[in-house]
Amino acid sequence: MKPLEDLLVxxxxxxxxxxxxxxxxxDLGARVxxxxxxxIGDGSRRLTLNNLxxxxxxxxxxxxxxxxxxxxxxxxxxxxxxxxKRLIAHADVLxxxxxxxxxxxxxxxxxxxxxxxxxxxxxxxxxYGERGPWATRPGQDLLVQSLSGLPWLNGYRxxxxxxxxxxxxxxxxxxxxVQGILALLARRNETGYGGRVDTxxxxxxxxxxxxxxxxxxxxxxRLPDRGSSRNAHAYLGAPYGIYQTMDGYVALxxxxxxxxxxxxxxxxxxxxxxxxxxxxxxxxxxxxxxKHLRKGKTEEWVSILESGGYWCAPVLNIEQFSSHxxxxxxxxxxxxxRPNGRELWTTRCPIRVDGGILKSNKWAPRLGEDTExxxxxxxLDVEVDKEKGAPRESGDLTPKETMLPLKDLLVLDFSQxxxxxxxxxxxxDLGARVxxIERPEVGDICRTLxxxxxxxxxxxxxxxxxxxxxxxxxxxxxxxxxxxxxxxxxxxxxxxxxxxxxxxxxxxxxxxxRVKKINPRIIFGSITxxxxxxxxxxxPGQDLLVQALSGLTWLNGDKEDPPVAFGLSVxxxxxxxxxVQGILALLxxRHREGIGGxxxxxxxxxxxxxxxxxxxxxxxxxxxxxxxxxxxxxxAYLPAPYGIYATADGFIALxxxxxTNIAELIGCPLPPxxxxxxxxxxxxxxxxxxxxxxxxxxxxxxxxxxLEPHDVWCSKVLTWDKMMVEEGFDLLSMQQxxxxxxxxxxxTTRCPIRIDGRVLTSPKAAPRLGENQVDRVRMQKPDASSSKEYSx
Numbered sequence: 095m096k097p098l099e100d101l102l103v104x105x106x107x108x109x110x111x112x113x114x115x116x117x118x119x120x121d122l123g124a125r126v127x128x129x130x131x132x133x134i135g136d137g138s139r140r141l142t143l144n145n146l147x148x149x150x151x152x153x154x155x156x157x158x159x160x161x162x163x164x165x166x167x168x169x170x171x172x173x174x175x176x177x178x179k180r181l182i183a184h185a186d187v188l189x190x191x192x193x194x195x196x197x198x199x200x201x202x203x204x205x206x207x208x209x210x211x212x213x214x215x216x217x218x219x220x221x222y223g224e225r226g227p228w229a230t231r232p233g234q235d236l237l238v239q240s241l242s243g244l245p246w247l248n249g250y251r252x253x254x255x256x257x258x259x260x261x262x263x264x265x266x267x268x269x270x271x272v273q274g275i276l277a278l279l280a281r282r283n284e285t286g287y288g289g290r291v292d293t294x295x296x297x298x299x300x301x302x303x304x305x306x307x308x309x310x311x312x313x314x315x316r317l318p319d320r321g322s323s324r325n326a327h328a329y330l331g332a333p334y335g336i337y338q339t340m341d342g343y344v345a346l347x348x349x350x351x352x353x354x355x356x357x358x359x360x361x362x363x364x365x366x367x368x369x370x371x372x373x374x375x376x377x378x379x380x381x382x383x384x385k386h387l388r389k390g391k392t393e394e395w396v397s398i399l400e401s402g403g404y405w406c407a408p409v410l411n412i413e414q415f416s417s418h419x420x421x422x423x424x425x426x427x428x429x430x431x432r433p434n435g436r437e438l439w440t441t442r443c444p445i446r447v448d449g450g451i452l453k454s455n456k457w458a459p460r461l462g463e464d465t466e467x468x469x470x471x472x473x474l475d476v477e478v479d480k481e482k483g484a485p486r487e488s489g490d491l492t493p494k495e496t497m498l499p500l501k502d503l504l505v506l507d508f509s510q511x512x513x514x515x516x517x518x519x520x521x522x523d524l525g526a527r528v529x530x531i532e533r534p535e536v537g538d539i540c541r542t543l544x545x546x547x548x549x550x551x552x553x554x555x556x557x558x559x560x561x562x563x564x565x566x567x568x569x570x571x572x573x574x575x576x577x578x579x580x581x582x583x584x585x586x587x588x589x590x591x592x593x594x595x596x597x598x599x600x601x602x603x604x605x606x607x608r609v610k611k612i613n614p615r616i617i618f619g620s621i622t623x624x625x626x627x628x629x630x631x632x633x634p635g636q637d638l639l640v641q642a643l644s645g646l647t648w649l650n651g652d653k654e655d656p657p658v659a660f661g662l663s664v665x666x667x668x669x670x671x672x673x674v675q676g677i678l679a680l681l682x683x684r685h686r687e688g689i690g691g692x693x694x695x696x697x698x699x700x701x702x703x704x705x706x707x708x709x710x711x712x713x714x715x716x717x718x719x720x721x722x723x724x725x726x727x728x729x730a731y732l733p734a735p736y737g738i739y740a741t742a743d744g745f746i747a748l749x750x751x752x753x754t755n756i757a758e759l760i761g762c763p764l765p766p767x768x769x770x771x772x773x774x775x776x777x778x779x780x781x782x783x784x785x786x787x788x789x790x791x792x793x794x795x796x797x798x799x800x801l802e803p804h805d806v807w808c809s810k811v812l813t814w815d816k817m818m819v820e821e822g823f824d825l826l827s828m829q830q831x832x833x834x835x836x837x838x839x840x841x842t843t844r845c846p847i848r849i850d851g852r853v854l855t856s857p858k859a860a861p862r863l864g865e866n867q868v869d870r871v872r873m874q875k876p877d878a879s880s881s882k883e884y885s886x
Contacts, residue, residue, distance in 0.1 A: 095123070095683075095687075096122055096123025096447070096452065097122050097123055097447060097679035097680050097682055097683040097691075098119060098122040098123035098124040098679055098682060098683075099123035099124070100682075100686065101119065101123070101124040101125065101186045101187065101279070101682070102124070102125050102127070102184060102185050102186050102187070103116055103119050103120075103124050103125065103126045103127070103185065103186065103187040103188075103189060104127055104129060104181060104182055104185040104187070104188050104189070105126055105127065105128045105129065105162070105189045106129050106188070106189065106190040106191075106192070106202075107189050107190050107191040107192075107219065108130075108136040108137050108138060108191070109136070109137055109138050109141065109191070109264075110138065110154075110158065110235070110261050110264035110265075110268070110707070111191055111219045111233075111263075111264040111265075111267045111268045111271075111295065112189055112190065112191035112219055112268070112271075113128075113136065113138065113158045113159055114158050114264065114265060114268035115189060115217070115219070115267075115268035115269075115271045115272045115275075116128075116162065116189055117158045117159065117160065117161070117162070118268065118269075118272050118443065118675060119187070119272065119275070120160070120161040120162055120454070121161070121442075121443035121445070121452050121454065122443070122445070122447075122452065122675070122676075122679045123679075124187075125163075126161070126162040126163070127162070127163045127164075127165050127181070127464070127468065128159065128162050128163065128164045128165065128459065129165050129167055129178055129181070130164055130165070130166055130167070130461055130462065131166075131167075131168070131169075132166050132167060132168040132171075132174070132462075133166075135164070135166070135461040135462075136155060136159070138152060138154045138155045138158070138159075139151045139152060139155045139461070140152060141154045141155070141750070142154070143707065143708060143711040143729075143731035143732065144711055144715060144718055144731045144775065145733075145772060145775055146711055146714065146715050148436060148438055148714060149432055149434070149436040150460075151458065151460075153438070153707070153710050153711045153714055154707050154710075154711075155458055156430075156438050156440065156457070156458045156710065157438075157440045157441070157458075157706050157707055157710035158458075158706070158707065159458035159459070160430055160440065160454060160456060160457060160458050161454040161456045162456075162458065162459060163459055163463075163464035163468065164459035164460065164461055164462055164463055164464050164465070165178075165181065165462065165464060165465050165468050166461055166462025166465045167465075169200055169202075175200075175201075177469065177474040177475065178202075179202075180472065180473075180474050181468070181472055181474055182202070182207065182211070182214070183210070183211060184472055185211075185214065186213070186214070186215060186279075186288075187214075187215045187216075187217060187275055187279075188202075188207065188214060188215070188216050188217065189217045189218075189219075189271070189275075190202075190217075190218055190219075191218065191219040191220070191233070192218075193220065193221070193229070193230055193233070194220055194223075194224045194225070194229045194230065197218070204216040204290045208288065208290075211288075212286075212287055212288060213282060213286065213287065213288045214288045215275055215278045215279060215282065215288045215289060215290075215291065216288065216289070216290045216291070217271050217274065217275050217290075217291045217292075218271075218290075218291075218292045218293075219233075219267055219268070219271050219292075219293055219294065219295070220233060220292070220293075220294045220295070221233020221234070221238065221294060221295050221296065222238075222241075222294050222295070222296045222822055222826075223294045223296065223297065223822075223825065223826050224292070225825060226821060226822050226825035226826070227820075227821050227822050228241075228296070228820075228822035231809070232749065232805075232807040233294070233295050234749040234750075234807050235261040235262070235263045235264050235295070235749075236257055236728050236729075236736065236737075236738075236747050236748075236749050237747055237749055237807060237808070237809040238263045238295040238296050238299050239257050239258060239262070239263055239299065239747070240255070240257070240738065240745075240746075240747035240809050240810065240811040240812065241296065241809055241810070241811075241812050241817065241820075241822070242263075242296060242299035242300055242303070242812070242817060243303070243812055243813055243814040243817050244257070244258060244262075244263075244299060244302075244303065244662075245257045245258070245738060245811060246317075246318065246320070246328075246813050246814075247303075247306070247318060247320070247327075247328050247661030247662060248320075248325075248650055248651070248658055248659070248660065248661045249320060249325065249651070249658065249661075250320050250321065250322055250323070250325050251319060251320045251321055251322045251325075252322070253320070254738070254740060254745065255738055255745055255811050256650055256651055256658060256738075257650075257728040257737075257738055257747070258650065258660055258664075259649030259650045259651075259722070259727065259728060259729055259730060260646075260649060260704060260705060260707075260708065260729070261707065261729075262302070262660075262664065262704065263295045263298055263299045263302070264295065265668070265704055266298045266299070266301070266302050266667070266668070266671065267293055267294070267295045267297075267298035267846075269668070269671035269672070269674075269675065270293045270297075270298050270301070270671070270846050270847050271291060271293050271847075272675050273520060273524070273671065273674050273675060273678065273847060274291030274292075274293065274499075274524075274847040274848075274849065275291055276675065276678030276679055276681070276682065277291075277499035277500055277524045277525075277678055277847075277849075278291055278499050278849070279678070279681075279682050280499055280500060280503075280678060280681045280682065280685070281497070281499040281500075281501075283681075283682065283685040284502070285497075289499075289849060289850050290848075290849070290850050290851060291847060291848065291849055292847075292848040292851070293846050293847050293848065294826075294846070296822075296823075296826065297826060297828060297846035298846050300826075300828050300843055300846065301843060301845070301846040302662060302664070302667060303662060303843075304559050304560075304842065304843040305512070305545065305555075305556050305559050305560060305662075305663065306318060306328065306329055306545065306662065307559075307814070307842075307843055308555050308556075308558060308559035308840070308841070308842040308843065309329055309545050309546050309548050309555040309556070309559075310814055311829065311841035311842065312548060312550055312555055312840060312841055313546060313548050313555070315815060316546075317813055317814060317815060318546075318814075320661070321376055321377055321380070322377050323335075323376075323377045323380040323381055323384070324336060324337060324380045324384065325659075325661065326345075326638055326659035326661065327545075327638075327659070327661055327662070327663075328661055329545035329546040330348065330373075330545060331369075331372035331373030331374075331376045331547075332351055332372045332373075332375070332376040332379035332380050332383070333346040333349060333351060333354055333372075333379065333380065333383050334346065334347060334348055334638065335380055335638075335659070336409055336638075336642065336647060336656065336657050336658075336659055337380075337383060337384050337387045337388075338384065338387070338388055338656060339387050339388060339390060339391055339392045339395055340388060340389065340390055340391045340392075341391045341392055342391075342392040342408065342409065343392065343408070343409035343642075343656060343657055344387060344392050344395050344396060344399075344406055344407070344408055344409065344642075345406060345407050345408075345409055345638050345639055345641070345642035345647075345659070346383070346399075346404070346405070346406050346638075347405035347406065347634065347636040347637075347638050347639055348405065348543070348636075349404055349405055351363050351366045351372050351379055352364060352366060352367060353402070353404070354383065354399075354404060355382075356402075357398055357399055357402045357404060358383070358386045358387065358395070358398070358399075359386060360382055360383060360385075360386045362382050363379065363382060363383070366379060370547060373544075373546065373547050374547075392408045392409075393408070396408055405634040405636050405639060406639065407633070407638075407639035407640075407642045407643050408642065408643070409642040409643075409647055409657045410642065410643055410644070410645055411645055411648045411719065412645035412648065412709070412712055412719050412720060413716070413719055414645075415643060415644055415645040416645075416709075416712070416713075416716075418643075419628060419629050420624060420628050420629050420630035420643070420698075421698075421702075422628075423625065423627050423628025423629070423630075424624075424625050424627075424628065424696070424698065424699060424702075425442075425451060426441055426442060426444075426699060426702050427439055427440065427441060427442065427713060428440060428441070428442045428453045428454070428455075429455075430454070430455055430456070430457045430458075431455070431457065432457045438457065438458075438710075438714060439710070439713035439714055440706065440709075440710040440713065441702055441703055441706045441709060441710065442454075443703075444672055444695060444696070444699035444700050444702065444703040445672050445673075445675060445676040445679075445693065445694075445695055446676075446692075446693070446694040446695070447676065447679075447680070447691060447692070447693060448691050448692050449692060449694070497525070498524060498525025498849070498854070499524050499525055499849060500521060500524040500525040500526040501525040501526075503521070503525070503526040503527065503588045503589060503681075504526070504527050504529070504583075504586060504587045504588050504589070505518055505521050505522075505526045505527065505528045505529070505587065505588065505589040505590075505591060506529055506531055506583055506584065506587045506589070506590045506591070507528050507529065507530045507531065507564065507591050508531045508590065508591065508592040508593075508594070508599075508604070509591050509592055509593040509594075509621070510532075510538040510539050510540055510593070511538070511539060511540050511543070511593070511666070512540070512556075512560065512637070512663050512666035512667070512670070513593050513621045513635075513665075513666040513667075513669045513670045513673075513697060514591050514592065514593035514619075514621055514670065514673070515530075515538070515540065515560045515561055515670075516560055516666060516667055516670030516671075517591060517619065517621070517669075517670035517671070517673040517674050517677075518530075518564065518591050519560055519561065519562070519563070519564075519670075520670070520671070520674050520845065521589070521674060521677070522562075522563040522564055522856070523563065523844075523845035523847070523854050523856070524845070524847070524849075524854065526588075526589070527565070528563070528564040528565065529564070529565045529566075529567055529583070529866070530561065530564050530565065530566045530567070530861065531567055531569050531580065532566055532567070532568050532569070532863060532864070533568065533569075533570075534568040534569070534570050534864070535568075535863075537566070537568065537863040537864075538557065538561070540554065540556055540557045540560065540561070541553045541554060541557045541863065542554060543556055543557070544556070550838065550840055551834060551837045551838050551840075552862075553860070555840075557860055558832070558840045558842065558859065558860045559842050559843075560860075561860035561861070562832045562840075562842060562856065562858060562859055562860050563832075563856040563858045564858075564860065564861055565861055565865075565866040566861035566862065566863055566864055566865055566866055567864060567866055567867060568863060568864035568867065571602055571603075571604075581612055584609055584612045584613055584616070585612055585613050586613075587613065587616060588615070588616070588617060588681075589616070589617045589618075589619060589677055590604075590609055590616055590617075590618045590619065591619045591620075591621075591673070591677075592604075592619070592620055592621075593620070593621040593622070593635070595622065595623070595632060595635065596622055596626045596631055596632070599620075606618040606620070606692045610690060613690070614689065614690060615684060615688070615689065615690045616690040617677055617680045617681065617684065617690045617691060617693065618690070618691070618692050618693070619673045619676065619677050619693045619695075620673075620692070620693070620694050620695070621635075621669050621670070621673055621694075621695050621696065621697065622635060622694070622695075622696045622697070623635020623636070623639075623640065623696060623697050623698065624640075624696055624697070624698045625694075625696045625698065625699065626694070630643070630698070635696075635697050637663040637664070637665045637666050637697070638659055640665040640697045640698055640701050641659055641660060641664070641665060641701065642657070642659075643698070644665075644698060644701045644702060644705070645705070646660060646664075646701060646704075646705065647659050647660070648720065648722070648730075649705075649708070649720060649722070649729075649730055650722075650727075651722060651727060652722055652723065652724055652725055652726070652727045653721065653722045653723060653724045653727065653779075654724065655722070664701070664704065665697040665698075665700060665701040665704075666697065668697075668700040668701065668703070668704050669695050669696065669697045669699075669700040669701075671700075672695045672699075672700050672703070673693060673695045676693035676694075676695065677693055679693075680693060708720060708729075708730065708731055711731055723737070723778050723779055723782060724779040724782075725737075725779065725782050725783060725786065726738055726739055726782050726786065728747075732750065732775075733774035733775035733778050734753055734774045734775075734777075734778035734781035734782050734785070735748040735751060735753055735756055735774075735781065735782065735785055736748065736749060736750060737782060738811055739782075739785060739786050739789045740786065740789065740790060741789050741790065741792065741793055741794045741796075741797060742790060742791065742792055742793050742794075743793045743794060744793075744794045744810065744811065745794065745810070745811035746789065746794050746797055746798060746808055746809065746810055746811060747808060747809050747810075747811055748785075748806075748807070748808050749807035749808065750807065751806050751807055751808075753768060753769075753774050753781055753785075754768075754769050755804070755806070756785070756801065756806060757784075757785070759800050759801055759804055759806065760785075760788060760789070760797060760800055760801070761788075762784065762785060762788040764784070768780070768781055768784075794810050794811075795810075798810060827844070827853060828843055828844055828846075829841055829842070829843065829844070830842060830843070830844045830855045830856075830857075831857070832856070832857055832858060832859035832860070833857055833858075833859055834859040834860075834861075834862070837859065840859055840860075
């Protein structure tokens with residue numbers, strides 16, 4: 095039985111972020127009913143990539159609306175509205191992604207609904223939050239990227255901003271709202287009350303950057319320097335990057351420059367013995383590395399480097415990746431058929447529950463195909479005398495409703511670096527007590543993984559950003575007393591998290607099978623690099639290497655560019671987000687059935703899931719792999735005008751829109767042959783050149799003043815310093831200050847999820863190694879079988 099099989103979700107959202115969230119709930123077992131506009135439906139039915147449709151709907155719609163039902167309604171029609179209101183009365187979760195105040199105008203806002211349905215979990219995704227000058231702006235991925243500073247992390251110093259070539263913000267916002275929904279479900283299991291969860295695309299875009307933004311906040315406001323050579327992360331030193339070989343490309347992760355020089359025969363690197371120079375002199379070091387790697391073939395270099403223990407990977411395109419045994423071993427694709435026999439290939443859920451993969455064979459529904467059946471099943475044409483939930487006066491929430499959703503959970507965190515700690519950070523944000531189990535004297539390696547050489551109170555800004563609001567216990571697993579103490583903690587814990595390579599926890603005697611004998615109710619979360627089987631099983635689970643193997647790096651940049659890495663640890667962050675989703679889903683099953691379970695996620699599965707809309711397009715049309723446009727590429731499968739354009743004084747971003755309408759508004763003569771909508775993809779390079787030349791003749795503000803009043807989806811492209819002086823950023827209160835006892839204040843971002851209208855902040859800084867050793871008595875939480883009385 096899937097963890098959420100007792101959950102009914104009513105989904106009013108459309109396009110990407112909301113439907114991706116309800117798809118994940120459906121993957122985990124929930125029943126999802128899409129309420130769609132009569133005669134029109136979800137706008138993503140017509141949002142094609144590569145102009146590809148299957149059985150009348152776009153592959154975008156198919157890939158994120160599988161395993162759902164469709165209910166067609168006109169919410170301005172009194173009878174339809176009454177039916178939808180009755181349908182909501184049966185729901186556990188209501189989800190929407192309308193612009194602010196639309197749900198209020200419809201009479202479907204949270205305060206109205208909770209008055210008669212106190213158990214309802216109400217989830218909303220906006221573009222930029224509920225108030226402020228950006229509140230009613232289009233919540234579109236490329237525009238949010240542009241306002242949040244993301245495109246300035248890809249590409250090279252003094253170059254143009256390079257957007258992430260995926261709907262990366264939509265996908266992270268969807269992950270965040272699922273986390274909030276499942277956390278509120280855990281609270282409802284304890285209190286009987288539902289609640290409201292909100293996030294915005296913009297807050298999610300900032301949270302995605304939390305490691306680099308924390309460095310920026312505490313580094314005197316120095317903007318990220320992308321470097322002039324092979325940039326893959328603006329804050330990491332050499333050799334981190336992608337390098338050309340004689341026949342392809344190879345990705346190099348963090349490692350000793352001197353050791354690398356020995357392996358590849360670059361004697362010039364022997365002088366860089368000071369690790370500080372690996373950042374300060376990274377451009378010249380990278381040029382030396384590049385000169386040597388061009389002398390050999392990719393496969394030869396990978397063999398040499400891996401035999402020397404160096405973290406590296408070949409850079410594969412989507413065709414090479416999808417046919418590789420490492421990919422096929424993961425069994426990541428599934429075939430879905432409609433009753434008429436039309437077949438769609440797409441990805442599956444990247445979360446494994448109790449060792450099993452989650453697949454579904456239910457197609458995305460045709461518009462309204464379930465309307466009549468649902469009318470009968472829920473008696474929607476009949477007046478309902480008693481709706482679900484106890485009616486009560488609206489007003490202030492009760493104390494039980496305002497508590498943090500995960501308040502009474504104890505998490506033992508064995509993980510280090512990024513993916514696992516990012517998951518436990520989110521659990522801590524949502525109220526759980528997180529204890530880091532670290533090695534004596536060494537601790538989490540992330541303590542010394544410096545970005546931009548910024549040291550804060552003796553440790554890296556990265557460690558501070560990702561480990562706030564946690565405790566630290568140093569445990570020597572070879573010591574009997576330490577081992578006995580750890581087992582006593584496991585007996586009292588709710589959740590264990592680890593992200594070691596396969597086999598390590600078994601060697602430590604702390605794998606799931608042994609831990610669940612100590613505590614049968616334990617929920618055990620595990621992140622690997624590439625799963626537990628196949629030829630990639632033992633490769634280093636490092637973000638850039640996963641990007642390189644997954645085809646991701648061929649989505650950024652322009653057509654003639656080399657592969658361009660995403661300038662953030664997106665594989666780490668997405669894997670952490672998926673692990674949280676799985677853990678919280680199992681909390682629901684544990685409440686229902688009294689048992690724990692095993693949640694497994696890999697970085698590779700998560701990064702494929704991040705690409706699911708473009709990868710689904712490729713799977714169903716492999717003769718047309720993604721081809722980046724020759725200029726201003728922002729999505730390899732989308733037509734003109736989609737991209738970022740230089741102006742006389744900066745840059746503006748244009749999302750999906752009518753080429754003819756934009757050309758008319760800006761006074762750009764458009765040849766008749768460009769008026770055909772189908773040609774906006776096939777001739778996008780010519781169109782983009784025409785628009786680019788015209789935009790260069792005036793300022794960004796001039797063009798925005800012409801376009802925005804006509805609801806053209808566009809925005810300026812901001813760097814962080816300019817973003818932070820904007821009122822739209824300030825009103826979100828996305829910064830917080832954490833403090834160690836006797837230490838320095840650390841500025842960082844907050845959790846992007848709002849619970850019951852409240853932001854989640856905590857003043858507690860990342861712990862010093864072992865600083866909570868003296869608190870062992872306080873840590874003695876009651877056994878899992880007894881009542882929970884400890885506090886966070």
